[in-house]
Amino acid sequence: MYRDTPVATPAGQTPVQPVIQLVGDTIDTPMPPTPRTQASAVGYEDDNQDVDVGPGDEVIVPSLSFVATANAVRYVGATPVFADVDSRSYNLDPAALERLFSDHTRAVIPVHQLGCAADLDPILALAAQRGVAVVEDAACALGTTYHQALVGTRATISCFSFHPRKIITTGEGGMLTTDDGDLASRLRVLRSQGMSVPADVRHQAGRVVFEEYRELGYNYRLTDIQAAIGLEQMKRLPELLSRRRELARRYDELLHPLASVTPPVDPEPGSHAYQSYMVLLDEDLDREAVMQRMLELGVSTRRSVQAIHLEPLYLDEDRAPLPVTEQIFARGLMLPLYPQMVHEDQDRVVEALADATT
Numbered sequence: 001m002y003r004d005t006p007v008a009t010p011a012g013q014t015p016v017q018p019v020i021q022l023v024g025d026t027i028d029t030p031m032p033p034t035p036r037t038q039a040s041a042v043g044y045e046d047d048n049q050d051v052d053v054g055p056g057d058e059v060i061v062p063s064l065s066f067v068a069t070a071n072a073v074r075y076v077g078a079t080p081v082f083a084d085v086d087s088r089s090y091n092l093d094p095a096a097l098e099r100l101f102s103d104h105t106r107a108v109i110p111v112h113q114l115g116c117a118a119d120l121d122p123i124l125a126l127a128a129q130r131g132v133a134v135v136e137d138a139a140c141a142l143g144t145t146y147h148q149a150l151v152g153t154r155a156t157i158s159c160f161s162f163h164p165r166k167i168i169t170t171g172e173g174g175m176l177t178t179d180d181g182d183l184a185s186r187l188r189v190l191r192s193q194g195m196s197v198p199a200d201v202r203h204q205a206g207r208v209v210f211e212e213y214r215e216l217g218y219n220y221r222l223t224d225i226q227a228a229i230g231l232e233q234m235k236r237l238p239e240l241l242s243r244r245r246e247l248a249r250r251y252d253e254l255l256h257p258l259a260s261v262t263p264p265v266d267p268e269p270g271s272h273a274y275q276s277y278m279v280l281l282d283e284d285l286d287r288e289a290v291m292q293r294m295l296e297l298g299v300s301t302r303r304s305v306q307a308i309h310l311e312p313l314y315l316d317e318d319r320a321p322l323p324v325t326e327q328i329f330a331r332g333l334m335l336p337l338y339p340q341m342v343h344e345d346q347d348r349v350v351e352a353l354a355d356a357t358t
């Protein structure tokens with residue numbers, strides 16, 4: 001099965017060990033039968049895939065996400081239409097999605113929030129009925145599965161982040177996957193300033209080849225140094241995921257006695273990579289006071305994922321009510337979780353949370 005590197009080819013290796021295959025092999029998950037290659041972001045044209053998004057178009061996104069999810073829509077002049085989320089998974093609610101389709105809808109972006117698998121089956125079915133593309137925001141979900149298959153293998157395009165707070169990191173940068181070869185080719189061209197023949201292909205051609213620039217492209221390349229770091233990190237993916245999951249299970253147990261704290265779910269038929277572990281505090285608790293008290297006890301926490309529609313940049317956007325999103329945004333609290341965390345640290349976090357919430 002052919003797999004491409006998401007980024008650049010580290011010097012001296014041709015071709016580099018394909019990263020997606022490495023993910024599939026390493027965590028022993030069935031891969032789909034079609035080859036998948038790498039791609040870029042929202043907002044490109046492709047005759048076969050109908051993922052040409054631009055001014056006048058609408059893209060449905062959950063509001064409960066990092067602002068980057070909606071920004072991707074704005075970059076191409078389209079309008080993000082905010083959908084509410086499920087109260088347990090914090091992910092796009094298919095029922096809310098269904099109500100928001102219009103004649104202008106061109107794509108849907110489900111987010112696997114914090115590494116928790118979104119319920120893709122109904123989302124993909126609704127999008128297919130209406131002939132719109134699905135672009136998965138899997139920024140936090142490297143290694144997350146849905147029906148035992150890795151996320152990033154079902155949508156038109158899936159986007160992963162290698163930012164330092166993600167499951168693996170290359171400092172900055174990311175990876176995109178698609179099983180559409182034409183789309184992948186076009187995105188490779190766009191990645192490198194619209195260069196029609198990539199430099200490595202020209203250099204290895206054995207004859208003189210000149211490239212052309214037929215359309216406006218970008219520099220979206222990861223450096224070779226970052227690619228080399230990413231490949232090494234990828235080898236540790238099983239260990240990193242299993243450590244995160246073990247710590248999450250332990251949090252679930254330790255938090256059980258705390259009546260005013262609801263732990264996150266690990267929803268069937270998906271799994272959770274626990275890029276972050278976010279609990280919900282009871283409505284009558286003052287979250288800021290809880291965070292402040294925990295800080296005084298030496299434990300740093302973070303508030304919930306954003307409700308993008310409440311950010312100043314997006315306040316003017318017309319939208320349906322988003323009650324679940326606003327509840328989660330108000331009550332969500334992220335506890336420290338990282339692979340190097342030891343049980344004693346985790347105990348201290350839970351003690352501080354118990355102190356701050358009782």
Ligand SMILES: Cc1ncc(COP(=O)(O)O)c(C=O)c1O
Pocket residue numbers: 065066068069111113137139140160161162163172173174
């Ligand atoms: C859900 C989500 N989408 C997109 C992004 C953006 O990823 P990057 O910073 O690699 O562009 C993030 C990063 O935090 C994220 O959490």
